[in-house]
Amino acid sequence: MIRHLLSGADPDLATATQILDTAAEMATVAGREVKKLPALRGRTVVNLFYEDSTRTRISFEAAAKRLSADVINFSAKGSSVAKGESLKDTALTLQAMGADAVVVRHPASGAPHRLAHWVDGSVVNAGDGTHEHPTQALLDAYTMRSRLGRLAGLHVAIVGDVLHSRVARSNVLLLSTLGAKVTLVGPPTLIPVDIAAALAPGTLVSYDLDAVLPNVDVVMMLRVQRERMNDSYFPSAREYARRYGLDGPRMRRLPDHAIVMHPGPMNRGMEITPEVADSPRSTIVEQVANGVSVRMAVLYLLLGGNNL
Amino acid sequence: MTPYLIKGVSVVGAAPTDLLIRDGVVADAGAGLTAPDATVLDATGLVALPGLVDLHTHLREPGREDAETVESGSRAAALGGYTAVCAMANTSPVADTAGVVEQVWRLGREAGLVDVQPIGAVTVGLAGERLAELGAMADSAAQVRIFSDDGHCVADPKLMRRALEYVKAFDGIIAQHAEEPRLTEGAQMHEGEVSTRLGLIGWPAVAEEAIIARDVLLAEHVGSRLHVCHVSTAGSVEVLRQAKARGVRVTAEVTPHHLLLTDVKAETYDPVYKVNPPLRTASDIAALRAALVEGVIDVVATDHAPHAVEDKECEWAYARPGMLGLETALSIALDVLGPEWDLIAERMSRVPARIAGLDGHGVDPAPGVPANLTLVDPAARRVVEPAELASRSRNTPYARMTLPGRIVATFLRGEPTVLDGKAVK
Numbered sequence: 001m002i003r004h005l006l007s008g009a010d011p012d013l014a015t016a017t018q019i020l021d022t023a024a025e026m027a028t029v030a031g032r033e034v035k036k037l038p039a040l041r042g043r044t045v046v047n048l049f050y051e052d053s054t055r056t057r058i059s060f061e062a063a064a065k066r067l068s069a070d071v072i073n074f075s076a077k078g079s080s081v082a083k084g085e086s087l088k089d090t091a092l093t094l095q096a097m098g099a100d101a102v103v104v105r106h107p108a109s110g111a112p113h114r115l116a117h118w119v120d121g122s123v124v125n126a127g128d129g130t131h132e133h134p135t136q137a138l139l140d141a142y143t144m145r146s147r148l149g150r151l152a153g154l155h156v157a158i159v160g161d162v163l164h165s166r167v168a169r170s171n172v173l174l175l176s177t178l179g180a181k182v183t184l185v186g187p188p189t190l191i192p193v194d195i196a197a198a199l200a201p202g203t204l205v206s207y208d209l210d211a212v213l214p215n216v217d218v219v220m221m222l223r224v225q226r227e228r229m230n231d232s233y234f235p236s237a238r239e240y241a242r243r244y245g246l247d248g249p250r251m252r253r254l255p256d257h258a259i260v261m262h263p264g265p266m267n268r269g270m271e272i273t274p275e276v277a278d279s280p281r282s283t284i285v286e287q288v289a290n291g292v293s294v295r296m297a298v299l300y301l302l303l304g305g306n307n308l
Numbered sequence: 309m310t311p312y313l314i315k316g317v318s319v320v321g322a323a324p325t326d327l328l329i330r331d332g333v334v335a336d337a338g339a340g341l342t343a344p345d346a347t348v349l350d351a352t353g354l355v356a357l358p359g360l361v362d363l364h365t366h367l368r369e370p371g372r373e374d375a376e377t378v379e380s381g382s383r384a385a386a387l388g389g390y391t392a393v394c395a396m397a398n399t400s401p402v403a404d405t406a407g408v409v410e411q412v413w414r415l416g417r418e419a420g421l422v423d424v425q426p427i428g429a430v431t432v433g434l435a436g437e438r439l440a441e442l443g444a445m446a447d448s449a450a451q452v453r454i455f456s457d458d459g460h461c462v463a464d465p466k467l468m469r470r471a472l473e474y475v476k477a478f479d480g481i482i483a484q485h486a487e488e489p490r491l492t493e494g495a496q497m498h499e500g501e502v503s504t505r506l507g508l509i510g511w512p513a514v515a516e517e518a519i520i521a522r523d524v525l526l527a528e529h530v531g532s533r534l535h536v537c538h539v540s541t542a543g544s545v546e547v548l549r550q551a552k553a554r555g556v557r558v559t560a561e562v563t564p565h566h567l568l569l570t571d572v573k574a575e576t577y578d579p580v581y582k583v584n585p586p587l588r589t590a591s592d593i594a595a596l597r598a599a600l601v602e603g604v605i606d607v608v609a610t611d612h613a614p615h616a617v618e619d620k621e622c623e624w625a626y627a628r629p630g631m632l633g634l635e636t637a638l639s640i641a642l643d644v645l646g647p648e649w650d651l652i653a654e655r656m657s658r659v660p661a662r663i664a665g666l667d668g669h670g671v672d673p674a675p676g677v678p679a680n681l682t683l684v685d686p687a688a689r690r691v692v693e694p695a696e697l698a699s700r701s702r703n704t705p706y707a708r709m710t711l712p713g714r715i716v717a718t719f720l721r722g723e724p725t726v727l728d729g730k731a732v733k
Binding site for chain 2: 131
């Protein structure tokens, strides 16, 4: 098993499959009356969050608690971080407290990689800047496999602000390992340069959502920050929604079996309409539930759990 | 002043000879010299170069004496084979007045290890809004001739035009940090495949090339001298080549790190590799090396940029850009160019001395010439150990790399500043 989970590229096919299979076992726990396993009793998991992200933090917290780990939430606000403590000093502090795993969310790309140099425990990247968010990619893959029965050979469109999206980067890397084909769709201003060479050869790029939709099994809509239009990435929210938003008529261009995903939080009316978000094709609520199972699997496997 | 008799030295790659250094000058040169009162240095196998001249050094004093001082930076320079360095203006306070440039100049004289030639800021506080008192700095004891807002681009085209014109009155030169600021907002590294993978905001090559293209046209229009700092892209080389072919009075420098290291180094997220302009690609390196040999790029300049540990031991995005250079520049040049001694002397001593107007520097050792020279052992190889550097900072990108060449001795006006590879003071 890998020691840290920093990138969607870290797990190879066997490891990724093991994580997804383990997550499936974890999911059965959620259906029990007592939603708790003793697997990580006596182990300490620190949630080190330098960015507000209630969704991700509570998902990791629920995952660790269901495995009986001790959970310490360390948020940048109201802690020594606000007084200017460096990441290194924070890392050494966590190290001294005996953290077995550090789950880190940070606005700076690469911060989890730096942290991994300074702590002995496992580091889980819970989103770093505009870089990666590997557990999101794992829960997305888990959701696709649950709904569609397979990953190899699937065609996945990832639509929107790829440039600033850590979800997109991790998904491209992981889906490539798992044998799925990815087409990135968005305005040219929001597709980063040399993306296929940078991440996975074979990754396709399209600027035309309507042309892509009939050929995909999965369409994953990315959140688009309205602030981006103040930086000339696109002229207006309305124009963005018209060209790249997923509404009812567009959704009906999809094959019948295709699913619609969104990592949340959504801008309803911007990249996705309520009709689509609330449709039976939408997996958005499932993704949240699957997030806990996948994060349980990741913590369990990173911390050396062997028997369930 | 002790005379020195240097025996069996190859002057800029020529056949071995002897050099007698007395009273601050090279008193005699030729085989079989004797001087009973002189200290003899056996320089068999060593190469004598005119003392190196750096057009681009950050000494950090005044303001960040925790990162470097004029004295510690001077010592690093001498150990690197330098006899003169041009100190950039982005200190705190900024070197934008006669008072500050004179302070730096005086500190350099007191250290006495290299000639420290201050560079003056182009604009007040490097803010890019109005001209600093360029004439006052030129007329000061520091006799400033190079002006630069380095670290910042003089982005306003009207201000750049005025600066270029104004310094003609005292044969000044504007050294531009070419970076269109609107194209590099938040930029962290070279824009390309690696920045896409790492999720770091890209610094596109065009942001440098667009400013150089504009500035050579401005310099041509007003008939002024322009110097381009730290050229880093293949496209910039082409712009310079065309400008020089038209006769524009433009010179350009490249740093050792832009000749050797690529943006792939950023994959470690270790900010020791964060620098501005950023490390580029292998094809940029190839173009820069060719341009340096050809003379499209005139000078190797270090952009020696010391930073305190806390400014580098952090997240990439929060780290300050810059790397050490003075103590490794000659080794990198040897690594990149090979033992092309005349080319190395040209690019690292003669031409930079001429651009900066530093009389007595950049002249090959010969009878009657001021004894500003350095002795290199080209056969030596050394492993770069950050803790052993004379700089107060440790941010070398070459840590634990094995590099060719070693500076054995350096003389400033006949006085040794380095002997047996160690600083004498």
